[in-house]
Amino acid sequence: GPPGLETQWREIDNLNQQQLRAGDSWYLLDKRWYDQWKEYVHAGDQNSSSYPGKIDNTELYEDLESYHLKERLSENEDFVLVPAEAWHKLLSWYDMMDDQPPLERKVVDLPSTVKVEVYPxxxxxxxxxxxxxxxxxxxxxxxxxxxxxxxxxxxxxxxxxxxxxxxxxxxxxxxxxxxxxxxxxxxxxxxxxxxxxxxxRNADGTWPTSRPQIMRNSADEDSYRGPPGVCGLTNLGNTCFMNSALQCLSNTPPLTEYFLRNSYLEELNFTNPLGMKGEIAEAYADVIKQMWSGRHYSVVPRVFKTKVGHFASQFLGYQQHDSQELLSFLLDGLHEDLNRVKKKEYIELRDADGRPDQEVAEEAWRNHLRRNDSVIVDTFHGLFKSTLVCPECNKVSVTFDPFCYLSVPLPVSKERVMEVFYVSLDPTAKPTQYRLIVPKAGRVIDLCTALSQATGVPPNQMAVADVFNHRFYRIYQADESLSCILDRDDIFLLLVSGCVDQEGEEVVMAIYMRERSHYRDYGSGSNSYSTSLFGHPLLISVPRAQCTREDLYQLLLKRLASTEEGQSASGSTDTNSQDATDGDQSAGVEPSGKEEEDEDEDEEEEEEAASCAQANKRLPGRRRYTERQKKALFTIQAVNSNGTTERGMGEADAQPYIAIDWDPDMKKKYYNENEAEKYIKHQSMDVPHQQITVQLQECIELFTTVETLEEENPWYCPTCKKHQLATKKLDLWSLPEVLIIHLKRFSYTKYSREKLDTIVEFPLRDLDFSGFLLKKTVNSTEPPCRYDLISVSNHYGGLRDGHCILGKHDILFKNMKKKLAKPKLLNGIVNAIGLSVTGHCNVYSPSIPVDQCRLPPVLPAPRQDPPAQRPSTRPLLQPAREPRLIPDPRWHGWSLFLCQHGDGLISVHFCYLFSHTADHLNQQKLEPPPLL
Structure with missing residues (x-):
């Protein structure tokens, strides 16, 4: 038999600590089963109802025929990985459910990492x-x-x-x-x-394919000549996050001009230990040059994707990632590959110690440039001031730190919307789905109170449970935090007859429905049976004095069957029954009144029928049944919390679990499974959830708000000589030429991961930072504090899946909007993109008068051969008749691309590109593509 519970935990925990080695086998294990097992071994009681039963990976398979692994499963959320030795130990102790094949995966040695390859x-x-x-x-x-x-x-x-x-x-x-x-x-x-x-090859030495269609790193057309920069990026699997970030940087004039002029070749740093030997910079330059050549309508960034995977293992493969994470990696990689500082010197940082901010800021910036000097620093780096105050001695610490982008928080709602199912005591009533508003930091009792306000039922008569795979995955206590309930969980609030917190007189029992199938075990020559769960589990409150098998049988009949006189609730078949009618099919139980002639039933079934005879006679207002009864509707068995292992009815447990076992024939005649699965939607489900709308300036204000450090990240006070939960305030001191603002839409806690769907409205032009800057601009040579939007990276969808697009609004898009046949649809897209609704990463450039603009040199002009001449710095745009502030006009607006994915899904990409002004494009008579 298996060893003691403490030994089990110690052995498996030790094995899980081993390092990954290429070629080793690891196994996927359902996270819920593993959590149940941990609860069981930590309980220390081998008879505990938390016994996990057989290893069950059902939820990891796409189906139970092919046993293919589901797509987009997440480690430590859907499954855990255990080494081969740990797997075989667990398998020998607990066995495997329904002969499921093990999910074995190999450890592979990939560039920059060794990992278990979950998805070959x-x-x-x-x-x-x-x-x-x-x-x-x-x-x-x-x-x-x-x-x-x-x-x-x-x-x-x-x-x-x-x-x-x-x-x-x-x-x-x-x-x-x-x-x-x-x-x-x-x-x-x-x-x-x-x-x-x-x-x-053919026998004559030729190849069958004389001129195969070749997909190079770009989609070429011999006759294609388009505006430089008007170029899409092909999706490689799920790399829209990467393409969105690349388009953002491609539309950043100073950086793109730097690469198109080949200035990067003189500054490649091949010896920087923090860099990537110049490979990321060269791969990025190749992508930019192709996009701006005017010869491609789309580019396939294969080489770039491969290089990124070599140096950042998190981007290996073709899974989805956060575009901001890729953008951060790329900016850092480009900076180190192009760092003009060949040997970084050690610099000891000093605190302000009461010195003027101007002096400390200039010192911090000089120190920063002594180690970091590149086109990325020139273009994207700014400086903010950090102020820490000790709560005990009031010591003030001031430092100035560089930043490459602003990660600003979103105002977080203090409320949370939860969808739950309410199950009343009325067996004729179907479960009702409610949408409730509860405190985000609330407890389970707050959820009960919210439902009480909608139903009038006292909250202390409700039990809250997570239902998964026809069983209770977890039954919550009233004082537990709501943060441990995920939005994807199926939460049931079940009404019990007595108070769930009442002790002594009543006990709340968990009831499972099982189908019990008998078969002949030819190996042992004996009869055996298997069980499978179905339907919704129940919770009932039972007086402790009435916990006999017969009493439970009668209580369960009342819970499952209608109290209408026209229906038989006795639970036994009756040859003379006239009570079956076409009334309500309560809880799926349908007494049919068909005659039973089961003369050949086995001894077990005869005993079960006899054991329930007396209980049937005591049913008030019901027909008394004769000894001709042959079979009960179901039998009762005490089980563990998974409903897989049977236990003695008399075993004491804090939370009893009871299984109602149905014979397949009886289930087919009397239980309508389709009817039992139905539920009603409460009108609260039809009330649209009102999203919060905030201005971008509010997010920046929140970024500069005083906050108290968390316990996990205290500050060491040099005066108190200990770590303190100091107050911290960030202020903007100086801004870069091009400002990237990252909206922190993804929130992670111990129990939950969510994407904040707050609508953020941000200006297209004249985003004014003068009110946030501590340092005041004193001359025109300093970077401006007013910005215009040049690109937005949007994320649609949730944490598990989604789609990133890149967008910007301007005249070409307006022209397309006028000419396309479905303006209403296009309006919807404009509003959905919101020019802000789901903005995840925004790029702003300074507002510049149009007559001061310069275009980067481009290789071929639209529909012309590339001129063989040196790059010109002459303005390609004439001053406007009425000069006005607009974004640096090296762009022309929206472009739309259709991307067909491998699964047949067609997605629409909006890419904001710059190369010429809209007026220039109008002169070229560029017609918008009829995509919609």
Whole structure:
């Protein structure tokens, strides 16, 4: 048998501490089961109802036929990873549910990291001679292309002597040659859903494909000549977060001009230990040059994606990420790759010690430039002032710190909207779904109180539970925090007859519904049975004096069946019953009144029927049944909290769990499962949730508000000689040429992760920071404090999935809006993009008079061959008749791109690009594409 609970925990915990080694096997384990197991072993009682039962990974599979892993599962939220030895121990102690296959995954050695590859790359393989017939195979990202080559030969019966070449195809119309068989799957940018085609040379030495369609790093058209910068980025799996960030930086004039003029070549730093040997800067420069060549309508940033994955393991593969996280990595990588400081000196930082702010700020900036000097610093870095005050000795510490972007918080609502199901005592009533408003920092009793106000039921007669897989995953106590309830949890508030906090007289029992199927075990030669849960679980309050099997049977009948006279609630079949009618189908129980002639029932069923005979006679107002009764509707069995392991009825437990076991035939006749699953929506569900709308300036004000440090991050006071929860205030001292504002929309706590859907309205022009700056501008050479918007990276969706787009509003978009056939739809898109609604990362440039603007040199002009001449600094724009402040006019507005994903989904991308003014584009008579 398994060892003691304390030994189990110690052995598994020790094994989980081991390091990842390439080639080792780790296993996925359902997080709920693992949590249940931890609760069980920590309880210290082997007879506890928290016994987890067999290992159950049902929720991790897409279905129970193919047993494919669900997409987009998250470690430590949906599953945990355990090493092979720990898995085999757990398997020997608890067994596996329904012969489920184990979810084994290998540890792979990837650039910059060693990790468990939860999602291998699934690729389709075929021959060029029969591309309709494909087979699928899974590969590690660390596998060589040679492994795919060999797999095709094996699966498609290709001779080892046949000369061949490989192509990879991501769409139906284009393919790319896989020339280097020693390249890894990761470096080749192969992702799940793509196809690798083997082409076999003809006997005459020719290849079947004379001129294959090739997808290079960009989508080319020989005749295409477009405005420089008007170029899309192809989605590589789920890389919209990366493309959105790249478009943001591409539309930043000083940075793009720097790369187009090749100025970066003179400043590449190949020896910086904090850099990436210049590879990120070179890969980024290549993308920018392609986008601004005017020869491509879209670019495939494969090489750039590969380089990013090499140096930042979190971006390996093709999963979704935060665009701000990628933007932060890219800015830092470009800075270190282009850092003009070849050897960083050690600088000892000094506190202000009462010195004037101007002096301390200038010293801090000089020190910063002694270690950090690049085009990124020139363009994006600013300075803020940090003030800490000790609450005990009032020591004031002032420092000035550089920043690359402002991460500003969103005002967080103190309320939370929760959707719950209310289950009353009335067996004829279906569960009702309510939408309730509760305090965000509230407790479970606050949820009960909110429902009480809607129903009139006293809150102390409600029990709150998380229902998962037909069982109670967790039954909450009244004083527990609501933060441990996730929005995706199915929360049920169940009414019990007595007070749930009442002790002594009544006990609240958890009731599960199970289908009990008998079968013959030919190995042992004996009869056996299996059980499976179904329906919604219940909670009932039972007097402790009435906890016998017979009393429980009668109470459960009342809970499951209607009290209408026309329906039989006896729970036994009756050959003379005339009570079955077409009345309400309460809780799914449907007495049919069909005659039962079960003369050959086994002994167990006879005993169960007899045990309930007396209980049936005591039912008030019901027909008394004769000895001709052969079978009860169900039997009763005490079980563990998972409903998988049976226990003795008399075993004492703080929370008893009872299973109602239905024979398949009885369930089919008397229980309507479809009817039982139905619920009613309360009118509160139809009331739209009012989103909070704030101005961007309010977020900046919140950024500069005094706050108290959290206990996890105290400040060491040099005067008190100990850590203190000091007050902290941030102020803006100086601003950069181009300002990036990051809205912190993603909130993480111990129990929850959420995306804040607060609507933020931000100005397109003249964002004024003069009221936030401590340092006042004294001359025109200093960076301005008024900014115009040049790009917005938007995130749509939730934490598990979503979509990032890049957008900006201007004249081209207005022209398109006039000419497109569906203006209402377009209006909806404008409002949805909100020019602010879901803004996640905004980029602002200084307001500049139009006659002071310069354009970066571009390679080919629209529909013209590139001139062979030196870059010109002559203004390409004539002064406007009425000069006005507009964003640096190296852009022209919106461009729309349609992106078809591998699963057939077509998404619309709005990309804001700059290269010429809208007037220039109008002169070129650029017609908007008829996309909508």
């Amino acid at each position: 790359v699934e690729i389709y393989l075929c021959l060029s001679s029969n591309m309709e017939s494909t087979v699928s195979a899974c590969f590690s990202r660390a596998d060589k292309i040679h492994a795919i080559h060999q797999k095709i030969r094996q699966h498609l019966n290709v001779s080892e002597t046949a000369e061949s070449r490989l192509w990879m195809r991501s769409t139906d119309t284009s393919s790319e040659r896989l020339r280097n068989l020693n390249m890894t799957v990761l470096d080749a940018c192969l992702s799940s859903g793509m196809t690798v085609i083997m082409e076999i």
